[in-house]
Amino acid sequence: MTHPTRAPSVGRRLILGALPAAAVLAACGDVGGEIVVDLEWPIAQLPRAAIGFTATTFADVPGPVVGNPRDLAALGALGAGAVRIHLAPRDGAVVSGARGGDRSIPAERWLRAYGELGLRPTVVVDLDRDAALAVLDAVRPYGVRRFVLGNEMDAHSRADVGDAGYVRRFREIAAAMRRVDPHLEIGGPATAHYEGLNDPLLRGLLDAPPAQRVSFVDFHAYGAGEGETATPESALRYGPWLDALRERVADPSVGLQVGEFNLNWADEPQNNTQAQTVWVATALATILSRGAVAFQYGDRSAAMGLTSDGVPMPSYWGIAMLTGAGLFRGIGTRMVAVHNPDPDVAAFASAADPAVVLAHPGGRERAVRVRLRGYGGGSAHVWRSTAGRPELIVVRPVTDQLELTLPPVSVTTVVLDP
Incomplete structure (x- = not known):
C-alpha cells in the first residue's frame, strides 16, 4: 500500500452517471424528492466473492490473524466472500510478500485459515517470472486460480x-503461468490510484494474445490520507471511475476490481469513528453497483x-451493513436501479433477497420516502448503525412505500421479506 501521488480531490457536487446508477448524491443544494427503487431493473450481478478484504499479514499485538481465534471468528462472521493476500518466495519458502508482513508463517497456513472461513483467495505476486511461478506452485493445492501481478507498480x-516495462513483464509472466494452468484469472496493474490507468498501459494489457491478456483490471483508491480529510463524496467517486473504465475496456469478459479501498490510507483521526462505517458502506455499495470486485484494506x-x-x-x-454479518440477511445477488434525487442520502438496493441500504453522512436527521417498484408487499426489518454494531429498530408491514427518519452519520439497511 503505497501512495506516490495524491489523487485529485472531488468537487463539491458529484453525480454518479445516468440511470441505471445505484445512487445519485449531490453535495450541495436541497434537492429532496422521492427515492425510487426498481426491484425489476437489475444493473449488476453480485456474487459473494465480490466482497472481500486484504490480508495484511501484519504480526502486531496480539499476533498475526491466523494465530488468533478471536480475529478469525470475527472475520468468519462478517460474511465476506474473498480475501486478497500478497505472497512471495523468501529464503526457500513462500511467505507473506507484503511490506511489514510476518514472514515466519508459510503460505499454506494463511490459505488454509482463510479457506476454512469460506473465502476465495486472490494472490498478489511480485512482477517477476520466477517468483510468480514459485508462488503458483505453492498455492495450487489450495485451489488458488486468481492472481494479481505486482502491487501499485512499486x-x-x-x-x-x-x-x-510493466506490460512487457505482465505478458511474459501471464503466459508462463497459463502454461501451467490455462484457466487462471490474472489481473493488474493494481495502480495506486485510478489516474494511474493511462491509455498506453491499459491498451497494452488488453490488446494482447489470450495467454498474455489481462483477465481483470485492478486499481486502488482511498478517500484521502496524509492529513487530508476524506469527504463523504469521495466514497462515491468509484462510480464514475468504474463507469469510465468499463467504457475504456469495452469488453464485458474483462472484469473490474478495486483491489484496495478504505476511508484513509493511513491512520488519520477520521478512522475508528462512525464516519468510517458510513464511508465504507457507501464505497462498497458503489463499487458493487458497477459489477466490480471490492477488497477493503485490511483485516488487521x-x-x-x-x-x-x-x-x-x-x-x-x-461491510456488515451489506453482508448482515450473521445479524440479518444481507443484500441479494443482484444490484438494482435506484433513482435518488436526495442530496443528503446515498441509496442502493438489491433484488433476489431484496434489501435497501441508505447511508446518511450528514449531521442532521433526514426524513426519506422510498418507493418500491416490483415489490409485492410484506414486512420490512429495519437495521441501523449509528455507533458501530447495527441494531434492529423496527419490523413493520410494508406495501410499496417506506417512510424513515435517518439519524445523523448513520447507515440503515431495510431487509424486505414477502
Whole structure:
C-alpha cells in the first residue's frame, strides 16, 4: 500500500452517471424528492466473492490473524466472500510478500485459515517470472486460480519498471503461468490510484494474445490520507471511475476490481469513528453497483483494520451493513436501479433477497420516502448503525412505500421479506 501521488480531490457536487446508477448524491443544494427503487431493473450481478478484504499479514499485538481465534471468528462472521493476500518466495519458502508482513508463517497456513472461513483467495505476486511461478506452485493445492501481478507498480513488488516495462513483464509472466494452468484469472496493474490507468498501459494489457491478456483490471483508491480529510463524496467517486473504465475496456469478459479501498490510507483521526462505517458502506455499495470486485484494506491494520483481537472496528460494520454479518440477511445477488434525487442520502438496493441500504453522512436527521417498484408487499426489518454494531429498530408491514427518519452519520439497511 503505497501512495506516490495524491489523487485529485472531488468537487463539491458529484453525480454518479445516468440511470441505471445505484445512487445519485449531490453535495450541495436541497434537492429532496422521492427515492425510487426498481426491484425489476437489475444493473449488476453480485456474487459473494465480490466482497472481500486484504490480508495484511501484519504480526502486531496480539499476533498475526491466523494465530488468533478471536480475529478469525470475527472475520468468519462478517460474511465476506474473498480475501486478497500478497505472497512471495523468501529464503526457500513462500511467505507473506507484503511490506511489514510476518514472514515466519508459510503460505499454506494463511490459505488454509482463510479457506476454512469460506473465502476465495486472490494472490498478489511480485512482477517477476520466477517468483510468480514459485508462488503458483505453492498455492495450487489450495485451489488458488486468481492472481494479481505486482502491487501499485512499486519497488517492493518489483513492479517499478514503468508502463512499457510493466506490460512487457505482465505478458511474459501471464503466459508462463497459463502454461501451467490455462484457466487462471490474472489481473493488474493494481495502480495506486485510478489516474494511474493511462491509455498506453491499459491498451497494452488488453490488446494482447489470450495467454498474455489481462483477465481483470485492478486499481486502488482511498478517500484521502496524509492529513487530508476524506469527504463523504469521495466514497462515491468509484462510480464514475468504474463507469469510465468499463467504457475504456469495452469488453464485458474483462472484469473490474478495486483491489484496495478504505476511508484513509493511513491512520488519520477520521478512522475508528462512525464516519468510517458510513464511508465504507457507501464505497462498497458503489463499487458493487458497477459489477466490480471490492477488497477493503485490511483485516488487521490499526484503526484501518476490520478487527482488533476479535473486536470489530468501524470498517467491519460498514461491510456488515451489506453482508448482515450473521445479524440479518444481507443484500441479494443482484444490484438494482435506484433513482435518488436526495442530496443528503446515498441509496442502493438489491433484488433476489431484496434489501435497501441508505447511508446518511450528514449531521442532521433526514426524513426519506422510498418507493418500491416490483415489490409485492410484506414486512420490512429495519437495521441501523449509528455507533458501530447495527441494531434492529423496527419490523413493520410494508406495501410499496417506506417512510424513515435517518439519524445523523448513520447507515440503515431495510431487509424486505414477502
